[in-house]
Amino acid sequence: MQEKILILDFGSQFTQLIARRVRELNIYCEIHPFNNFPEVDSTVKGIILSGSPYSVRQEDAPHFEFAKHHTNLPILGVCYGAQYVAHFNGGEVMASNTREYGRANLHYINQQNPLFKDVPGNSQVWMSHADTIKRIADNFEIIASTDNVEVAAYQIKGTKTFGIQFHPEVTHSIDGKQLLQNFLVDICGCAQDWTPDSFVETTIAALKEKLGDDKVVLGLSGGVDSSVAAVLLHHAIGKNLHCIFVDNGLLRKDEFESVLESYKHMGLNIKGVNAKQRFYDALNGLSDPEKKRKAIGRVFIEVFDDEAHQVQDVKWLGQGTIYPDVIESISVKGPSATIKSHHNVGGLPDFMKLKVVEPLNTLFKDEVRKVGKALGIDPNILGRHPFPGPGLAIRILGEITPEKVDILQQADAIYINNLKSAGVYDKVWQAGAIYLPVQSVGVMGDERTYENVVCLRAVESLDGMTADWCHLPYDLLAKISNEIINNVKGINRVVYDISSKPPATIEWE
Structure with missing residues (x-):
């Protein structure tokens, strides 16, 4: 089973950046909203608590069952996460007269502490907080300070729970990567074995087990995501994958013909479908972006349903959904509310009777390209710019x-x-x-x-x-x-x- 780090999202604009930094260290991680935290199993090696636009002093501040986890797993609280742990464990958080935004320097570092191994004195960090930790409980130990903030970092004695009031994930925190590596590798014990090759191997094996001899219909767009998803599925189930490329009338100039041509030599079982007029009819009179997206998503599903009926016993719809699609479509309280709907995220109507398989829904775009390279996909396809699912309609x-x-x-x-x-x-x-x-x-x-x-x-x-x-x-x-x-x-x-x-x-x- 793949080991992982869980990142608890309290609504920070930097949460996704934390995930990026973790994955750059070849460690798998997942982001979960604070109000939808999953059950923790043996694959979880540690938890990171994100920042937040909220103050822990607000009545409606986001909450986390800290006591349930902190004796069993390493925890790193970042900004709000650090303030939350301090505030609800005998400390005091208050609005600061010396708010810190931007660059600061750690004039004191306990370099014997494992979190700060190989982090030099006076290291530059990036602050972004209005509240500050004024007082910590007796079982907390200060392990770093700036000129203005005494409790810039702490550890709860006898545990692997740490808090930092700065953001190690941003590049302005010069030694942030080292600090994260210290936490993830030395403290959490992560193996750093999550690589493109390992992803390909485990994903293909998982797809074989999940799909067996079932048939899958997948919509190809000519883009990176659907191409990589198709090749992964092709490696797993071969000719049982039926690819459909739909001309929705919203593609780039001459794209329908050029995409079909580019897939000829990839061994994929692909069919081109001209459905321009169906999309134009569905979009007639619509100007609201969400209505356009939903209309396009609906017609895509209708077209796939029509084509799926021409493949006997098809049971699955393959999609090239990637992690940012999933993140932006999760609706949680307050600042992390849905930004926009994605036509390839979410359930299918009952009439379609197909289950969904999304082999890339844990990957960021650059990771998809690395996986594509590991699969030997044509660099011209992997190098294509992202293109929105609704095409030129948006x-x-x-x-x-x-x-x-x-x-x-x-x-x-x-x-x-x-x-x-x-x-x-x-x-x-x-x-x-x-x-x-x-x-x-x-x-x-x-x-x-x-x-x-x-x-x-x-x-x-x-x-x-x-x-x-x-x-x-x-x-x-x-x-x-x-x-x-x-x-x-x-x-x-x-x-x-x-x-x-x-x-x-x-x-x-």
Whole structure:
């Protein structure tokens, strides 16, 4: 059984980043909402308590059954997690007169403590808290301090329970990775054996056991996630996997044909289905993003149901759901509420009578690519930018029409082809054009025009949970803008999105 670390999410914006840092150390971890914590079994090696926008002094502060676990397992409380443990075990947390946000230095470190092994004196850390731990109980020991915060880190004597008021998961905490490694490896005893190769081996074995001789229908999109999911399933069940690639009329320019071509040599059992008109009919008159997503998800299911009936005795629907999809679709109290629905997350209608298999639903995007590489998948497929399940429907703000789709496909193709020819495509995590419901005045030749605006979006990211906008060269942006305006009828203005995530999201809808 795969050993793991459980991360209890109290709503911090950094919770996913903690998970990323844990996994970078080749240790498997799972994020669970504080109000839906799983039963702890023998595979759990330790627990990390996240930060939170709440104060432990609030009446509605999130709670955790600390006493149930802290004598059995190592626990690391981060920020709110540290304050929570101190406050409810005889200490005192109060609003601080010397709030710390940003960089600070640990002027005192107990370097004999296992949590701070190989962490140098005066190490820089990143603080982000309004409350502070004013007093700790007698059975707590201070193991690090800053100039302003005496209890920057503590340990409960005689236990493997630790608390830190800074964030080791952010890069501004210079020795944060070392501290996390100390906790995970030395204190929790994790083996650091969770690698792409081990994931492939254990997942294929698990799929064989789970699926047996059952048949699976899987929707291929041409993207990284569905491709890797398909190859994993193919290794497990061979020809019992039936792949369907649906042309929903919302793909990129010429994508339907090129994707089918790219899968020819992969040995996958694949069928292409033209369902454009069904999607356009379902989207007619819809402009609300959630309604568009749900309509597309519904028609996808209907198409799969139609195709599944043509495969005798199919029992499973395979999906390329990845971990950020799952995280963003979990609804918990307060700040961790659902950001948006994902068409490939959640249950299926009763009429479909299919069970769901999601071999990638514990992986972040970069991990999916590493697994794909371990499987020997074509680098051109693994290097493709992420593309949303609802396709161009959520890059056309407002109502969808075939005419708008055609305009955006042309603009997007010019954009992406220029990124590739300029040699920057692989340096960008995700790029796409967005059709805005805005018309502006322009001049073409001797005539005034009143046409539409396209926005270009390009971001740098590791896994899509956070992202920064790309500083593309001005001359490249100018070339792309000129080509779009000169070649795409209906567009007379191009703008560039310089928003990061957070506070914005990568997609506009």
